[in-house]
Amino acid sequence: MTIETLPKALLHIASTQPERVALRRKEFGIWRDITWAEYLRKVKYTALGLHALGLSYGEHVSIIGENRPEWLYSALGAVCAGGAWVGIYTTNPAPECEYVVTHSDAVFYICEDEEQLDKALVFREKTPKLRRLIVWEMEGLKHFQDPMLMSFAQLLELGEATDKAQPELFQQLIEQVKPQDTAGIIYTSGTTGPPKGAMLSHENYLWVGQAARQVMYTTRDDETISFLPLNHVYEQIFDIMFHLTVGHTVNFTESTDTVMADMRDVSPTVFHAVPRIWEKYYSAIVLKMADATWIKRTLYNMAIKIGTQYNNKALAKQSIPVHLTLAYHLFYFVVFRKLKKRLGFDRIRFGGSGAAPISHEILKFFQSIGIPIREGYGMTETTGVTHMSDERNFKVGTVGRALPETEVRIAEDGEIVVRHKGIFKGYYKDPEKTAEVLNDGWLHTGDVGEIDDEGYLKLTDRKKDLIITAGGKNIAPQFLENLLKFSPYINDAVVIGDRRKYLTAIIVIDEENVTKYAQDQKVQFTTFATMTKAPEIVDLIQQEVDKVNRQVARVENIRKFRILDKKLYTEDGEVTPTMKVKRKSINEQYKDLIESMYAA
Known part of the structure; x- marks a missing residue:
C-alpha cells in the first residue's frame, strides 16, 4: 500500500502496531490507554457514520472542542469519508464561529459540549448548509430534543451498524481520497483582518511530517503531551503529522489548568509549547528559588553560574575545560536533575518552541539547566514548518536550517520567500489573497530575515510590524x-x-x-x-x-x-x-x- 493520504497512513501504523498505545487521555485523575487498533476502529465508525448521514466527497466538517481523542476521531473520520475538517477555537464567540462555519460551507458541526452547542444554536438559522449538530459530551443535554442534534456515541453506533451492513465500504471510501485533496482548512488568527481559510492537502501534511522527522528524529517510543489548540497547525505537527508518520504516543491533558501536573505524570520525551508557556516556566523557577532556603538558593545560583559558563562555551563551539565540565555535571546531578524531575522534564530529549518568536535569554536559560529547546519557523501556509534545528546542530538566535528539499530566498526588501511540498493550496474562496502570497509555488511569508553562511535563518520581525x-x-x-x-x-x-x-x-x-x-x-x-x-x-x-x-x-x-x-x-x-x-x-x-x- 502506497502511503499517500492520511487515511492510508493511519491504516498502515494501526496494522503494524495494533496493540501499542496510540493515545492516552486523563479523565477524573486516571489515565486511559487507547491502542492503535481502537483508534482506527473509532475513526472508521466516525467516517461511516458521517457517510450514512450524507457527508459527500469534498464536503467540510467543522470541529470545536478542547484537545481530546474525539477531536482526532472527528477530523480523521471526516477525511476517511472523503471530506475535510475545519477547526474552530473554543474561545471564539458565536459570531466568529458563525463566520468560520458559513465561510467554509461546513455541513456538520461537531462540538464538545453544551457550551459549544449553544453557539451553533444562535446562528444555525443563518447557516442553511449546516445539516447536523453532533456533541461529544451530552451532560446537560439528555432531555434536549432537536431534529438536528445527535450525540457522538450515536454517530459511532450508526457507523458500526453501517460497517456490519457494508464491510467493504470503509476501504472504498479511503480509496477515493487523493493526495491533492484538502484534508484540513485552518483559519488564520486574523491579526490584520477577517480570518482566511488556509487549505492543506494530504500531501502537505504527510510531506512535512516526513521531512521534519529527518531533522528532529523521533521514534514510536516517544511520548508527547497535547494541550495547545488542536485546530492550530503547531499542535497538528505533533498530533497528526508526526503521529501518523512515526506512531508515537500522544497524551491528552485533563484540562488546560492541569498541564503542569499532567507533565509530571507523563514526563514526555518531546515537549512543544509557545513562548508564553516557556516564559511562565522560567518565571516560576526564578521566583520559587527566590523563596527557597539559603542553602538551596545558594546551590541554585552557583549551578546557574556554572551552567551558563558551560553552555556559553558549548554554544560558541569552544573547547570546554575539564574542571568546568566536571563542575557542570556535579551541579547537574545535585540541582538540575531534581529541578527537571519536579517540572516533569526529567525524560525530555527535545523541547520545541514555535508559533511566535521567543527570547534568546529564555533559550539559553533552559539550555543551561539541561533542557534543550529548539526554535522552529513556519506558518499555517507552510503546513507549520520550513526551518528547524536538530538536537546537536543549532544556533541560538536562529530558527534553524531549511527542511530537506526546501528552497529559501531573501527578497530585495528582506522578505523570506520559501517553496516546498508543504506549501498550502491557497485560501478557501479567496483567489485574490492567495495570489498576493503565492507565486509559482513560492510563498511570500511576510517575515523579514537573513540567512548566514551555514544556512541558518535569523528572523528580524514581521515585515508590516x-x-x-x-x-x-x-x-x-x-x-x-x-x-x-x-x-x-x-x-x-x-x-x-x-x-x-x-x-x-x-x-x-x-x-x-x-x-x-x-x-x-x-x-x-x-x-x-x-x-x-x-x-x-x-x-x-x-x-x-x-x-x-x-x-x-x-x-x-x-x-x-x-x-x-x-x-x-x-x-x-x-x-x-x-x-x-x-x-x-x-x-x-x-x-x-x-x-x-x-x-x-
Missing part, C-alpha cells in the same frame, strides 16, 4: 518585546514608535508574580487595576525596563511606558488564540493611552 522612527531608524519591536518579557514581572509588552521621535511601550504585568511581590513588599492595593497604579509597582516595572535599555542601542531605548490595568484577551480582539498581539487592535483600542506618552 517593523518600526521606522521619525529619525529614519529601522527597529524590530519583537526583539525588544522579548527582552521585556524575560522579566518574571512582565507578561506582555507592545513596543510603539512608528514615525515617532522615540519608543514607548504598553506593558501587561504578570498578575501572579507581581501580586506576590506586592504582598512581600507590603504594597497597598485592593484590585488588579489599583495594583497596576501603585507607585511601588510602577517603580518595579521601570527597573525592568531600565535593564532592557542597558542592553540595546540608545535609539532602541524605551523612554516611556504605561501599565495596562487589565490582561489582554482573545475575546477583546487584543491577542490571537496563540497569544500573538494584534498590534492594529491595540493601537486602536488604546489610542488615548499611547498619545499620552507622546504629549508635550
Whole structure:
C-alpha cells in the first residue's frame, strides 16, 4: 500500500502496531490507554457514520472542542469519508464561529459540549448548509430534543451498524481520497483582518511530517503531551503529522489548568509549547528559588553560574575545560536533575518552541539547566514548518536550517520567500489573497530575515510590524518585546514608535508574580487595576525596563511606558488564540493611552 493520504497512513501504523498505545487521555485523575487498533476502529465508525448521514466527497466538517481523542476521531473520520475538517477555537464567540462555519460551507458541526452547542444554536438559522449538530459530551443535554442534534456515541453506533451492513465500504471510501485533496482548512488568527481559510492537502501534511522527522528524529517510543489548540497547525505537527508518520504516543491533558501536573505524570520525551508557556516556566523557577532556603538558593545560583559558563562555551563551539565540565555535571546531578524531575522534564530529549518568536535569554536559560529547546519557523501556509534545528546542530538566535528539499530566498526588501511540498493550496474562496502570497509555488511569508553562511535563518520581525522612527531608524519591536518579557514581572509588552521621535511601550504585568511581590513588599492595593497604579509597582516595572535599555542601542531605548490595568484577551480582539498581539487592535483600542506618552 502506497502511503499517500492520511487515511492510508493511519491504516498502515494501526496494522503494524495494533496493540501499542496510540493515545492516552486523563479523565477524573486516571489515565486511559487507547491502542492503535481502537483508534482506527473509532475513526472508521466516525467516517461511516458521517457517510450514512450524507457527508459527500469534498464536503467540510467543522470541529470545536478542547484537545481530546474525539477531536482526532472527528477530523480523521471526516477525511476517511472523503471530506475535510475545519477547526474552530473554543474561545471564539458565536459570531466568529458563525463566520468560520458559513465561510467554509461546513455541513456538520461537531462540538464538545453544551457550551459549544449553544453557539451553533444562535446562528444555525443563518447557516442553511449546516445539516447536523453532533456533541461529544451530552451532560446537560439528555432531555434536549432537536431534529438536528445527535450525540457522538450515536454517530459511532450508526457507523458500526453501517460497517456490519457494508464491510467493504470503509476501504472504498479511503480509496477515493487523493493526495491533492484538502484534508484540513485552518483559519488564520486574523491579526490584520477577517480570518482566511488556509487549505492543506494530504500531501502537505504527510510531506512535512516526513521531512521534519529527518531533522528532529523521533521514534514510536516517544511520548508527547497535547494541550495547545488542536485546530492550530503547531499542535497538528505533533498530533497528526508526526503521529501518523512515526506512531508515537500522544497524551491528552485533563484540562488546560492541569498541564503542569499532567507533565509530571507523563514526563514526555518531546515537549512543544509557545513562548508564553516557556516564559511562565522560567518565571516560576526564578521566583520559587527566590523563596527557597539559603542553602538551596545558594546551590541554585552557583549551578546557574556554572551552567551558563558551560553552555556559553558549548554554544560558541569552544573547547570546554575539564574542571568546568566536571563542575557542570556535579551541579547537574545535585540541582538540575531534581529541578527537571519536579517540572516533569526529567525524560525530555527535545523541547520545541514555535508559533511566535521567543527570547534568546529564555533559550539559553533552559539550555543551561539541561533542557534543550529548539526554535522552529513556519506558518499555517507552510503546513507549520520550513526551518528547524536538530538536537546537536543549532544556533541560538536562529530558527534553524531549511527542511530537506526546501528552497529559501531573501527578497530585495528582506522578505523570506520559501517553496516546498508543504506549501498550502491557497485560501478557501479567496483567489485574490492567495495570489498576493503565492507565486509559482513560492510563498511570500511576510517575515523579514537573513540567512548566514551555514544556512541558518535569523528572523528580524514581521515585515508590516517593523518600526521606522521619525529619525529614519529601522527597529524590530519583537526583539525588544522579548527582552521585556524575560522579566518574571512582565507578561506582555507592545513596543510603539512608528514615525515617532522615540519608543514607548504598553506593558501587561504578570498578575501572579507581581501580586506576590506586592504582598512581600507590603504594597497597598485592593484590585488588579489599583495594583497596576501603585507607585511601588510602577517603580518595579521601570527597573525592568531600565535593564532592557542597558542592553540595546540608545535609539532602541524605551523612554516611556504605561501599565495596562487589565490582561489582554482573545475575546477583546487584543491577542490571537496563540497569544500573538494584534498590534492594529491595540493601537486602536488604546489610542488615548499611547498619545499620552507622546504629549508635550
